[in-house]
Amino acid sequence: MKIDVNYQSLFRSLEDTFSESREKLLSQIVFNTPECVKLIDRTGTLLDMNDAGLALIEADDWDSVNGANVYSLMAPEHLEKFKSFNERVCAGKKESLEFEIIALKGTRRWMHTTAVPFVLPNGETVHLAITRDVTWAKRREQELCLAKAKAESANLAKGEFLANMSHEIRTPMTAILGFSEALATQVDTPEAKESCEIIRRNGENLLGILNDILDLSRIESGKLETEFIPFSISDVLCDIYNLMKVRSDAKELDLQLHLAEDLPSLVVSDPTRIRQIIVNLVGNAIKFTNIGSVKIYVSSSKLKSSEQGHSHQLKFLVVDTGTGITAEHKQKIYEPFEQADTSITRVFGGSGLGLTISHRLVGKLGGNLSFKSVIGRGTIFRFCLPVDVVSDGDLQNPVSLGHHSSEKKDNPEAANPLQGLRILLVEDGPDNLRLISFLLRKAGASVTSHVNGLEAVTCVLEAAEEFDVILMDMQMPVMDGYTATRHLREEGIETPIIALTAHAMRQDREKCLAAGCTEYLTKPINRKELLDTVQRIGMTAPDKL
Structure with a gap:
């Protein structure tokens, strides 16, 4: 018996069967995947969502959210960002976004979604996305950022503490080291001289420890500067x-x-x-x-x-x-x-x-x-x-830190290197004021002193005779040295100003120079460095040339 077979019809039937099977398979994959898969139109209307997505937004079933608008789930601060994202995807762009939702039962969740444009059978382009819950990772990231901020704040506080500690220790150290050195020149017995030397040596040891702590702090904070x-x-x-x-x-x-x-x-x-x-x-x-x-x-x-x-x-x-x-x-x-x-x-x-x-x-x-x-x-x-x-x-400007002794020349002014210099000393610490005044006068200078920046500005502007040098402490009550220096420069005063500060970092020197200071000395004040600097700066005054 002859059987007519319509192969074209048979192939078409088999193709339809395979196509339906493929669609069912893909549908099963989508609805059983552990990640949220959803379809959204240009207005934010939810067209479809798998079970993982329904669990993510805390929906009881599909019917309860069918046709709902996903914009209502957005955390207020993320709504406009998500709207713009959805419009770009529906316009044909593939994009990713992190945002936060407030689920139907009030749980806040961070989401990461990757979306692509998808064309429906009716020709409409919608938003097809795979979305995952990244709340734990986001919170961990926020915790790390918070911990970093706290660490940076603690490091800043430590730096400020060390800077203040440096200032508070260096200021009295000026008096301790300075007066021990001055006292050593006024006593005669070996026991008294040894006592002065013990005070000086232990003071310098304390200063060395302070400098080490400051250096370590700068290194740990990445602020230690090098100069090549x-x-x-x-x-x-x-x-x-x-x-x-x-x-x-x-x-x-x-x-x-x-x-x-x-x-x-x-x-x-x-x-x-x-x-x-x-x-x-x-x-x-x-x-x-x-x-x-x-x-x-x-x-x-x-x-x-x-x-x-x-x-x-x-x-x-x-x-x-x-x-x-x-x-x-x-x-x-x-x-x-x-x-x-x-x-x-x-x-x-x-x-x-x-x-x-x-x-x-x-x-x-x-x-x-x-x-x-x-x-x-x-x-x-x-x-x-x-x-x-x-x-x-x-070499343009060779730098040498070695000081080798050379043949000394007789200098009639060696005993009084500051002879004839008129100096204004501005210092609020009574012990340091007394010490520095003593050193300057002993070197031959004429010294006028004040205890804050406001007094100093008034003195300079009203003085009948100009000073050759102004020694300005930078940390003072009423008006500090930075403000006083700026005021004097704004008034056209060109007198050299030497900053005296217990802050020993490079940025402190730059801050002093930026305010208008000519030179910078750190506390505790070294007698030789003080006199050498004042002599060098003071002798450049116009009437001394």
Whole structure:
């Protein structure tokens, strides 16, 4: 028997069956996926949503939200943003968005949605999106942001505290160190002179600890500044040697400085920080060495052109025959406030910050600080720094921190270096006012004093005779030094103004200069630095030239 088969009809029937099966399969996938899948038209009307989406918006079933407007679910602060997002998607753009909803039962949820334009059978383009609940991640992000803000606030508060502490300690230290030095020149007995020296030495130790704490705070907050300038490395090292020789001689140690013959004359780096690093390392070596020697070795080598962008490398070694460092303490030697042993603080003193600061400073200058140590035999600290070498012809303003003694010349004005200078001293602290006035008058100056900026401005504007120099404390009641200086400059007063401040950070110097000050001195005031600065600035006054 012959059977007629209409293959075209059969294929069409099979195609329809497969198409229906495919649509059912896709429909099942969409409605069973754990992510919210939804269709929204241009006006925000909800056209369809799977079960995961209904659970997300806290709907009991589809019928309860069929035809509802999703805009009613938006948190007020996110409504306009979502409307604009929906319009762009329905206009043919694929986009993503994070927003917050208030579900039907009041739960607030953060959503992340990715939407694409979808064309319905009737030709209308709508918004097809997959949305997931990111509330936990968002809250975690907010908690981290809050924690970061709190940490930054705490760090700022710490910085302000340290700045204020610095000011409050440095101000009385001026009187303590200054009067102990002045008193030492007025007493005759060895016991009295020794007492003055003990006061001075302990005051400087306290100041050193304060400076270490401030440096560590700057490093931790990322505010420690470096200045890369040309300077003589040999001058810096010789200066350090002369400084530390006093300490080594007091312990009868042999301090040696060995400079390689090929050491460059002038290099570019930060001389202040290099000096600080080596002083810390050599100071520690002397402190922990009772018998033997402390040796400093410095050499130089050329770098390959590709290495760190610098032409040379300086290698520093500080070698001592001291107590050494035990294996258990080597791991934490660079941690703040750590000593190799808790008993060390009692025996040797110190804050435990020197190595921490040196380690971080070496890193900031592009090097790495390492050490080797054997108990009972000594320790070697080693670090290398990349530098550039400049020739004398390339150097515009060479900087030298080394001060080598030269043949002294007789100077008839040495006893009274400020003879004939008229100075206005503005200082609210009675002890510092008395001390600085004493030092200036003893050096031959004529001193007029006031205790706040308002008095100083009035005095200068009404004075019959101009002053040669104004010494201005920057922290005073009634009117501070910054305001007083600005007022004087606005009135056309060109008299040199030297700022006196207990704030010792670079931005404080810049703040003083920006206010109109000519120079800047930090407390505690060093007598020689004070007199040298006043003489240098005062002798440039027009009537002194």
